[in-house]
Amino acid sequence: MLLPPLILLIPWLQELVDQLVFGGNWNLPMTPGGSFLGVLTAPFSHSGFGHLLGNSLTFLPLSWLVLLRGRRDYLAVWLGVYATAIPVWLLWPNGSHGLSGVVYGLLGYLLLIGWLEKRPLSLLLSVLALVTYAGVLPSLLPIFSPPGVSWIGHLSGFGGGLLAALAVARESPR
DSSP states (O other), X not given: OOHHHHHHHHHHHHHHHHHHHHTTOOOOOBOTTSOTHHHHHGGGOOSSHHHHHHHHHHHHHHHHHHHTXXXXXXXXXXXXHHHHHHHHHHHOSSOBOSTHHHHHHHHXXXXXXXXXXXXXXXXXXXXXXXXXXXXXXXXXXXXGSOTTOOHHHHHXXXXXXXXXXXXXXXXXXX
């Protein structure tokens, strides 16, 4: 259960250095035409402590819920989110950064895995995620996202979580 807080150390340290040394101008976003490294660093870069805090408060509980199923599932979500970020990096005209893509990936995974497996723990996690976080689902659409918020990053992350759930359910013994 220490893995999510350890992961969060990376963006918190990055933001601290960004604010103290670079005055908030050192971001590591995924930008169109930019380096592939941006795809890897984007989840760990934020536009300020408020952005990071908002993502952190959702990232931790969703991470712990996925980790109740196992580290393999957690890794599958991260890989799914990175896989679905690549087309956004290649094709989308705007850059993005922040843990919200991973947050939506965790949520997408949790919502689908119970339906696919129909096991008590999986169903409980799906229902808990739905009841707790259904209110953020509209922000997967551009009409419900505030200006400057990367709805496509949310949607691609959510898709990565769905892919992870499909892969995990396929590999799990029935």
